[in-house]
Amino acid sequence: MMSLFSGARVIDPSQGLDDISDxxxxxxKIAAIGKDLASTLGGDVEKVDLRxxxxxxxxxxxxxxxRDPGQEHKETVISGCASAAAGxxxxxxxxxxxxxxxxxxxxxxxxLEKGKGGPVRFCSxxxxxxxxxxxxxxxxxxxxxxGAVAFSDDGFSxxxxxxxxxxxxxxxxxxxxxxxxxxxxxxxGDRTMNRGALSDALKVKGVPKVAEEAxxxxxxxxxxxxKAKVHIQHVSTAxxxxxxxxxxxxxxxxTAEATPHHLILTEEVLSVHGSQAKMSPPLRxxxxxxxxxxxxxxxxxxxxATDHAPHSEEEKGRxxxxxxNGIVGLETAVPMILTExxxxxxxxxxxxxxxxxxxxxxxxxxxxxxxxxxxxxxxTVLDLEARWTIDADRFESKGRNTPFDGAxxxxxxxxxALGGLMQPVANK
Numbered sequence: 457m458m459s460l461f462s463g464a465r466v467i468d469p470s471q472g473l474d475d476i477s478d479x480x481x482x483x484x485k486i487a488a489i490g491k492d493l494a495s496t497l498g499g500d501v502e503k504v505d506l507r508x509x510x511x512x513x514x515x516x517x518x519x520x521x522x523r524d525p526g527q528e529h530k531e532t533v534i535s536g537c538a539s540a541a542a543g544x545x546x547x548x549x550x551x552x553x554x555x556x557x558x559x560x561x562x563x564x565x566x567x568l569e570k571g572k573g574g575p576v577r578f579c580s581x582x583x584x585x586x587x588x589x590x591x592x593x594x595x596x597x598x599x600x601x602x603g604a605v606a607f608s609d610d611g612f613s614x615x616x617x618x619x620x621x622x623x624x625x626x627x628x629x630x631x632x633x634x635x636x637x638x639x640x641x642x643x644x645g646d647r648t649m650n651r652g653a654l655s656d657a658l659k660v661k662g663v664p665k666v667a668e669e670a671x672x673x674x675x676x677x678x679x680x681x682x683k684a685k686v687h688i689q690h691v692s693t694a695x696x697x698x699x700x701x702x703x704x705x706x707x708x709x710x711t712a713e714a715t716p717h718h719l720i721l722t723e724e725v726l727s728v729h730g731s732q733a734k735m736s737p738p739l740r741x742x743x744x745x746x747x748x749x750x751x752x753x754x755x756x757x758x759x760x761a762t763d764h765a766p767h768s769e770e771e772k773g774r775x776x777x778x779x780x781n782g783i784v785g786l787e788t789a790v791p792m793i794l795t796e797x798x799x800x801x802x803x804x805x806x807x808x809x810x811x812x813x814x815x816x817x818x819x820x821x822x823x824x825x826x827x828x829x830x831x832x833x834x835x836t837v838l839d840l841e842a843r844w845t846i847d848a849d850r851f852e853s854k855g856r857n858t859p860f861d862g863a864x865x866x867x868x869x870x871x872x873a874l875g876g877l878m879q880p881v882a883n884k
Contacts, residue, residue: 458482459876460494463507464837469810470513470826479511481833481876488829504878506837509870512809514546514824514834516816517786519610519635519689519713519761525566526555531766531854533570533578536786539764539853541575542881543786544869546834547822548576552583553611559583559594561602568603575872575879577834579822581608584623584634590614593623600630605820608635610689611736613671615641617678624682633685633711633819638671638696639663639737648776650723650738658726660777665693665744668737672696680708687819688712690763692737694747701756711819713759714748716789720796721745721859729859731772731779735765749802752811758819760811762789766855784855788846790838792860794867805840833876842868 459481466477466489478493479486494503522536531539533550540548550567552558558567558580571578582599586592588609596607607627613636614620627634644663649655651662672688676699679686691697691712703710723739733739751757765782772779789812797803813836817825824834848861871880 457502458487458497458500459502459504460497461504461506461511461835461873462494463505464509464511466827467510467512467806467809468827469806470814471828473827474806479827479835484833484875486827486829486831486833489827510838510840512836512838513813513827514872514874515544515790515812515836516547516822516824517545517762517764518549518759518816518820520548520550520764520786521553521766521782522550523766524554524570525563529768533567534574535852535854536764537571537574537576537578539786539851541872541879542852542869544790544836544838544872544881545786546576546836546872546874547824548578549605549820550578550580551608551610552581553588557583557588559586561595561598564599564602564604575874577823577874579605581606581635583607584609584614585619588612590616590619593619593626596623596626596630600632604632605822606633606635606687608637610635610637613637613639613641617674620675621678621682624679624684624686628682628684633687634679635687635689636671636675637689638668638675640667640671643667643670646777647736647781648734648738649726650740652723652741654723654726663738665695665740668693669695669699672699676703676708676710679710685709690715690718690737690761691748691757692718692740692744694744697747697751697756701751704756711758712756713761714752714757715761715763716785716792717783717859719745719748719752719760720792725859726776731774731776732783732857733859734776734779734781735763735783736781749797753803753807758811758815760789760793760808762786766853767857769856772857783858784851784853785858787851787853788858788860790869791846791865791867792863794840795865799866833873835873837870837872839868839870842866844868
């Protein structure tokens with residue numbers, strides 16, 4: 457059976473394509489892209505008219521927290537995958553900070569099995585250390601063999617540099633990247649917000665930027681010495697961007713991500729949204745936001761990742777000091793990036809697609825990220841003209857914790873295609 461997706465503006469940075477085109481899918485893969493493909497086909501073709509819409513390679517989020525196993529009241533693999541599909545994603549990589557952590561083949565098999573047959577391609581990292589304690593390496597070889605696409609102790613930095621170096625050596629041997637959460641816990645303060653004039657005014661200790669920057673520099677150096685691939689997660693400071701730029705110029709295999717919230721919001725929104733805008737690393741100053749945007753535009757920052765981190769209403773209602781860090785992001789990323797970055801001229805839509813799809817496919821060795829013939833037919837369909845208001849009560853995620861609730865936006869996900877099978881998105 458073949459399917460013909462016709463008439464859309466097709467944007468695929470992997471092949472420099474931005475044009476009105478038809479896409480022919482056969483047996484779950486891209487068979488052809490071109491003009492007026494219908495005239496070359498017989499009758500046994502399912503036709504999908506996408507005139508007026510934009511089709512891009514299926515979006516990939518390499519940094520999500522689905523809380524399963526252990527905290528299913530916040531999210532499950534099933535609800536998380538539903539949230540991802542609703543947000544336009546066709547692939548996700550789940551982090552290992554579950555309970556128990558994904559530090560054994562048994563737990564990895566559990567999450568991978570739960571993710572099978574869902575609306576997205578569900579992948580998982582394995583933890584770097586046992587129990588995410590930063591002391592003893594996990595069975596990284598066995599985890600890789602069982603299907604882990606990378607390693608991460610996200611949520612924590614590994615303070616012991618010897619342990620981190622041995623982890624990079626093992627990851628290099630396996631040919632997989634380590635995604636690192638760069639925040640030195642010895643400098644965390646109260647882990648509420650950025651340390652500066654605003655934290656002083658609110659009489660909270662805050663997290664200094666150097667807590668992040670010191671670990672970025674250390675992990676780049678250790679990865680370089682071990683000849684390993686390092687992926688810096690949720691970069692939030694201007695100096696962090698500069699460190700990554702220098703490392704790339706020096707030929708070090710470093711990639712980096714920024715989140716929509718760090719690209720859009722500054723610490724001032726905490727006075728309005730309180731704990732709904734509390735995350736780790738915290739929101740920073742305007743000059744950091746500008747540096748992140750410029751770094752993304754120039755390719756110093758490779759990826760836009762959500763760091764989707766659901767929490768219950770009760771947990772987030774404990775106030776700024778006592779509530780857990782993190783916000784949901786899978787169902788707000790596309791409209792917020794389109795509205796605040798693309799529509800305002802800070803980022804081209806082609807660069808957005810590259811950062812939300814193509815780059816992660818290359819970094820983590822995932823299928824997708826391209827609409828070239830022979831690639832899996834994973835696609836995201838966008839309506840760039842849709843005007844609507846974000847409503848957290850309509851999320852597929854169990855989490856409602858977002859500072860973007862009620863935001864008016866321009867641009868929406870219409871649907872996804874996973875292996876060529878169209879999945880419309882409701883509630884938009």
